[in-house]
Amino acid sequence: MSEGPVVEVSGARVQFAGDVALDAVDFRLFAGEVHSLMGENGAGKSTLIRAITGVLRLDAGTILIDGQPADLTSPAAAQRAGISTVYQEIDLLPNLSVAENVLLGREPRRWGRIDWKGMRSMAGEALARLGVDIDPASTLSTHRLATQQLVAIARALTADVKVLVLDEPTSSLDQDEVAELFRVIRSLKEQGVAILFVSHFLEQVYEICDRITVLRNGRLVGEYMTTDLLRIELVQKMLGREVVDLDLLASRTVPDAMSTESEPIVSATGISRRGVLPPTSVEIFEGELLGLAGLLGSGRTEIARLLSGVDSIDGGVLRVDGTATHLHSPRDAMLRGIAYSSENRKIEGIIGELTVRENITLALQAQRGWFRRMSRARQDELSASWIEALEIRPSDPEKLAGRLSGGNQQKVMLARLLALAPRLLVLDEPTRGIDVGSKVEIQKLVTDLVESGMSVIFISAELEEVLRVAHRVLVLRDRRVIINADADSLSLDSLLAAVTKADA
């Protein structure tokens, strides 16, 4: 292989409104090598990719291409520098033809006029190299997702590619298609193209990648050769082990009432949703803290969304207090005492343009109905009491929620849900992307809530956290519950082994 790296990122830092998405990250990409970027949700993979492909700019740090400082100010500039990208969400144009999607921006032209015939044949050839046989003149939206993904890859390959970035290119491909893609990747590799391959399928990473860089919470964990890194080590590095003051949570007691004689407050029997979750059963008792563990895409979020009415179920029975119910919306669920906090704090949770007070009182007001407006005094009282109880900082209720740190935003969201006095609280990654201090506070808060009789479903990518907080743990892999056991009977190693599918 050649001398220096083709792409060299050093000291990369990116910040979004108070949240640090990437901090002091170094990253190298070599010619003729397939390099995988690994990490959980919010680890900073996408942010790093977006920086390399010119979608966003680094707040600090440098990117060198072939040893030269690169001017990656726009996706167009990155493409001129030889960086081709297939993004995670298929970023194509469904309203245009397949040929245009492959070649738009570099169509063959004759006297300034697009040579449609030449374009169709060029696109056809590019697709044929991927083993795809479709009419290049057909509209993209008429093809299924997997084909569209291959079209996106064909687009990336028709450019003069020096660096190929593939962000989850296989998420909708079947096995044959993946094999075909890998064949192309290998052939490009032999030609000296540097390839960045991101996937959360460990098997694929181990099959195709030479080198792995692991990120966690926006920081670099390390760079490893694939052959030197065992799967279990990789997962460990992705999920992390943080030393946390365990004393805070030492007083965990498993309530006795939770044993078999009592009725579960929510019991789901074989609930499913087509294409999302196969039939799955879950039960949760009063005062219980149920942890859901599993890797990204294992089904942990899917279960949470079905239990709390965000997505509706296709099959199976969901019982709340023993009565079969159908939850049509989160509002439905809330009226039955089930509150859901999304993993997407920014998109599905906090409304940054509203004040902390408004964010806290929002859900309660919605439940009361908009015609019975809460008085300002009542709102002030309510928000003040929650700010105090949850130690939200800064403690000014009139501060815009968007200005708060991630941890405090999370607390505001919790306050909003707690103001509804729910019986079951479903928390999807409540501690993701927040600092260790706030993390411990939230864990403590959740344990306190459970002690006061509330039931909580706690989802986290960090196995250790789940193990420490929960009474009972469900471990998911490939959308299936593979372990359902008391937290005390599980060890971190056994969890790790279960999650990674390696032999324990």
Next chain:
Amino acid sequence: MSQTNVAAPTPTAGPATKRPPRLRIRTSWVPVLAAVAILIIMFLAAQLYFGRFLTPRLLSSLLVDNAYLMVLAAGMTFVILSGGIDLSVGAVMAFTGMLAAKLLLIGVPVAVVIPTMLAAGAVSGLIIGIMVQYFDVQPFIASLAGMFLARGLCFVVSLEAIQVKDPTVLGLQSTKLGDFEWYLTPTGIIALVVIAIAAWVLGYTRFGRTVYAIGGNVHSARLMGLPVARSKVLVYVISGICAGIAGLLFTSYTAAGYSLNGIGTELDTIAAVVIGGTLLTGGSGYALGSLIGVLVYGVIKVSITFLGADSSWTRITIGVLLLAFVVVQRLIVRRANRH
């Protein structure tokens, strides 16, 4: 175009995606064909009802009387395809007409006046485009501001109508080419040429395809490295220039500049474009469709006049038709998405 070579696929592995049947009408043409069908049905119905409707004279006048609207619709097609809207065109058309009338009145030669009209339209479009692209103003608001500005400027030029006596300008409308029955005026020719150019640019240039890309998904277009910012501004400039041309045609048609000309014309234009099969959300449509849309509008107007009904019925009919078309488009889009 340099390409990276990849070895040919092994004959065994080949994820086969079914090739769609060759002769299938693209979904994007369906609304246009629907508009053509409606036009034909209206022609036939009017012919049956009025007896003498489909005459060469009427067909010729249909084209000539709506020439200004065709030009506006051509420009509007660009804007709507990009996912935007331009409410300023009626007012800009009136303003450029006023400006021309005033300049001609004070003795400015027509060879200067006409380029000035086009330039005025282009500048107005440029301002709107910059507001939309660089200041993130909603196209609706930006072009509304442009509309008020242009309309206000009309009153600054003159409150009264200004008669136009220039033989060149009037000749655009009064020169009749052809025999007594079939005829075409220079205004009609200009309109057809503008439509043809618009169709060519949209179909065969990189800029044209970028407009479709932006209307399809701005985000994707940017990630693909297409010149989004430039194209988005240019779309409004084109619409402005078209408004300038329409100002010329309308002045020639009415032989005067008047500050209350073209009130509501922007809405007629949008209606014609949408009836002609362009999706209001952008990304799908054709300049030829907009031509059909204008003709549908014209036939409705003429039929209402033939009936001797109040002219407000034109608007009502257009409104109903527009509603029907928008619903049809939604259904088509929904069906396409279900794929």
